[in-house]
Amino acid sequence: RSPASAIAVLKETDARGAFTSLVMAVVVVKDVVVIAAFALNMEVARTMFSKDAAATLTPAGLLEPILSLMASLAMGTGGAALMGLVLRQKNGLLPGYLRLGLSRKLQAGVILGLVVVMFGLADILQCEPLLACVVVGLVATNRRHTSAEKEREELHHLLGAVMPFTNVPFFMLAGASLKLNAVAGTLWLGGLVYVV
Template structure:
């Protein structure tokens, strides 16, 4: 890497650092005056500073900042996994199972049906043949199953929320996203069979490879937790120095697990989820306490950076063309979440008040949904450009409205401290 390139990268990292105070200010403004979640404000600040608006962060800058985004996503995965305390979930396993099943089935069926009707009326009809519409509809329906553990954990931390609903909803979100990753891989394999005319044997091989990579991700997560135990057991300097070193350990382990997972072709976010869950469920109390304390210190800044950069990545100039069809699918998804949550709550024996407003916990989409959408674009660049924009429109609607809905549900159920 030459001097000029190093200078450019350093300048882009400085620009990102200067974005954080802006994100903080906009987040506080949205929270205090508009009654929105903090992360919505962070996201909006990123949109304003991104290439599509003020241009404070350019497209080249965003490419150079991918390392920061991935490390943030890894830490968010660890934080989400740390919320899965198995002892606390023992009494609500039935609720989680029925909620996951009913929400997934209701969302997939309703969104698939809606998209089957809608896509032939969009510009995609002139790009792909009609026999491909069911495949695209299945991809949309599968991506719409995704939720955002990052957003969920950020809202829970912001409100200091604790209680049965907070515990069950976060568990459902995490379990559902693991299922989404598997289903999406199978959808992508089917799409390759249809568009690239791959042999059926190759698709079967891909499906088996996907299952193997899930196991690899889990193994990497457990290994990362073991390495962290060794690091956190080392005492260096005083308490303040130890906490700073602990933050460095945490960031380094998130980067290691995330990039190692990518190197092996495994799912990085799943690996980080496993790491966090392993730490809080199998770790000895002294090192677990240090881990949770350091995680609590570092996460506010991580949320700010991640959602600001996610907002900056959005190209808002192309969004108006897809607003109407995206709003149709967005509305269909809300209906499916309401139906699925109500059925799942009834079958799982959830509290009566959860049946009517529980669906509000599952609206938000962010990193995972965006990442899956980008995967489609990378696999099929010849036609997926408009399809990607269509998906981004829906994801943005879910991202902007979802955190506020979750916040309202937690407040209505009396599970917040602030």
């Protein structure tokens, strides 16, 4: 299960509690591992099958995929720090010169913009954008400090505000990319697997 669909189901059913938290933790950790493994494999494949593969099969060339992952993790951690600044606006936990007086809607827009910029920047720098964005959320919600609980709650509310603007296009694009005529020939096989 993907985090997007799990979050959508949990939001739709208004599920809360320890089991819900456990399910989300498992889904997100699994997703981080899958994204990291996929990213590493893609980088290795890109290195091995590039036009100048012989030149990239050096120790420095083989180190490039690992550096890309590390850069993605660093970008995500930095993005989480910036997100923390946005989240602390509401609670008045910042010194006066850092307070921007953002409303909740504006905070939600800033967080959405931050994630979009992180994704684009990671892509431009040839890092792993999905991994960087997952790390932003992971670090932002699991940081340990005095206002962590307030920030986590604020992030939950802000993400709830932007969820329709992200989930609707995501699921619409997922549906639009489904080629039913390509699936039709093997639909019986899927039905057989489902029955068995």
